[in-house]
Amino acid sequence: MSNPVVLITGALTGIGRAAAVAFAKKGAKVVVAGRRDEAGKALVKELRSFGSEAEFINADVRKEDDVRALVDKTVARFGRLDVAVNNAGTEGRPSPITEQTAESYAATFDTNVLGVVLSMKHEVRAMQAQGSGTIINVSSTYGHEGAAGASIYAGAKHAVEGITKSVALELAKSGIRVNAVAPGPTDTGMLTRFTRTPENKAALVTTVPMGRLGLPEELANAIVFVASEEASFITGHVLNVDGGKTH
Numbered sequence: 001m002s003n004p005v006v007l008i009t010g011a012l013t014g015i016g017r018a019a020a021v022a023f024a025k026k027g028a029k030v031v032v033a034g035r036r037d038e039a040g041k042a043l044v045k046e047l048r049s050f051g052s053e054a055e056f057i058n059a060d061v062r063k064e065d066d067v068r069a070l071v072d073k074t075v076a077r078f079g080r081l082d083v084a085v086n087n088a089g090t091e092g093r094p095s096p097i098t099e100q101t102a103e104s105y106a107a108t109f110d111t112n113v114l115g116v117v118l119s120m121k122h123e124v125r126a127m128q129a130q131g132s133g134t135i136i137n138v139s140s141t142y143g144h145e146g147a148a149g150a151s152i153y154a155g156a157k158h159a160v161e162g163i164t165k166s167v168a169l170e171l172a173k174s175g176i177r178v179n180a181v182a183p184g185p186t187d188t189g190m191l192t193r194f195t196r197t198p199e200n201k202a203a204l205v206t207t208v209p210m211g212r213l214g215l216p217e218e219l220a221n222a223i224v225f226v227a228s229e230e231a232s233f234i235t236g237h238v239l240n241v242d243g244g245k246t247h
């Protein structure tokens with residue numbers, strides 16, 4: 001498909017933003033979703049400068065009414081939904097297990113897991129009606145590895161990968177592919193918040209065999225590939241984009 005309709009959650013910063021730019025430059029019609037209207041409007045202006053028909057829709061992925069309306073407005077505007085990138089995520093409140101509370105658990109799981117579940121529920125509804133589509137959930141290398149001091153985040157991303165593989169099986173014969181892209185340490189605001197200090201960030205870099213952070217654009221390139229027809233026999237897969245960190 002030459003001009004797919006692409007929906008990206010958490011699209012106003014970091015990896016989601018880079019994916020929006022990458023899809024727009026390839027001629028996609030891009031719906032960027034996020035929680036801040038001014039930043040959303042500014043991003044749409046930039047995407048339109050690349051010739052993309054772009055729209056911003058305000059949506060908090062923890063709220064089913066927002067997510068339902070996001071998908072319905074996308075289909076109303078563009079007539080279909082070809083690619084959904086469920087990227088919205090939070091680092092939550094990383095700290096040892098003894099310091100976790102029901103609130104800190106919910107602060108992570110509500111966005112990273114419930115947000116993905118609600119997004120897929122409504123995206124699949126639209127894709128089943130048209131008999132095609134592809135979904136990419138943004139996981140993490142911590143979706144299949146432990147993370148000392150970030151157990152709740154790692155648990156949430158493990159859930160994302162299990163849900164991704166299961167929904168891929170449910171939909172395998174339907175024309176809808178479901179995959180995950182798992183970033184390693186990537187140079188975004190989240191990584192800066194997650195590591196807290198330059199020393200912690202430098203220490204994390206030493207765990208990456210390539211010896212550097214990933215760029216949001218490198219994650220975007222992987223997302224665009226998994227969404228493309230070149231990846232037509234790939235479903236239920238978790239693609240590490242991590243400089244060799246997972247081995």
Ligand SMILES: NC(=O)c1ccc[n+]([C@@H]2O[C@H](COP(=O)([O-])OP(=O)(O)OC[C@H]3O[C@@H](n4cnc5c(N)ncnc54)[C@H](OP(=O)(O)O)[C@@H]3O)[C@@H](O)[C@H]2O)c1
Nearest residue numbers: 010013014015035060061087088089140183185186188190
């Ligand atoms: N950077 C890394 O090293 C790394 C590594 C592994 C995985 N990841 C994953 O990559 C994805 C993108 O993260 P990033 O690194 O690009 O960080 P980021 O710049 O902080 O992006 C996260 C985006 O998600 C949005 N968001 C958070 N909660 C939301 C909610 N409830 N509803 C809607 N949007 C929400 C944020 O919007 P607001 O500005 O409104 O909060 C922000 O735009 C996340 O799923 C993250 O877990 C990142």
